[in-house]
Amino acid sequence: MGTSIGTYKRFKPHILMVLAQIAYTFLYFIIEASFNHGMNPHVYITYRHSVAGLAMLPFAYFLERKKRPKLTIDLLLEIFVLSLLG
Structure with a gap:
């Protein structure tokens, strides 16, 4: 055993x-x-990302809730520029 x-x-x-x-x-x-x-493959990808986002949302919210910094204008602009540059 x-x-x-x-x-x-x-x-x-x-x-x-x-x-x-x-x-x-x-x-x-x-x-x-x-x-x-x-x-359609585009529909499949949309469903896949939607289901993955909904499945991860509770974990991201409850596990990272106290670790996130406050959402200020500077941080929002930084996120925007980083997502724009890709």
């Missing part, structure tokens, strides 16, 4: 990496089937 837990802890990153690759494979097949049935 003790050696199996030690083995699991040792190979946990490898197992998670394999599971992530399997998940990406399933996602690839689903995307290909959607494109073959007529889904």
Whole structure:
């Protein structure tokens, strides 16, 4: 029993990496089937970014709430210039 837990802890990153690759494979097949049935790639990208943004919003808000600086005009202009230059 003790050696199996030690083995699991040792190979946990490898197992998670394999599971992530399997998940990406399933996602690839689903995307290909959607494109073959007529889904526009631009619509897919819009949905993908919308879902990712909604999924990350609670984590960004609650985990980073006290770490963010106040939003001043200088900071807003800096963000604007950096996003403009890309």
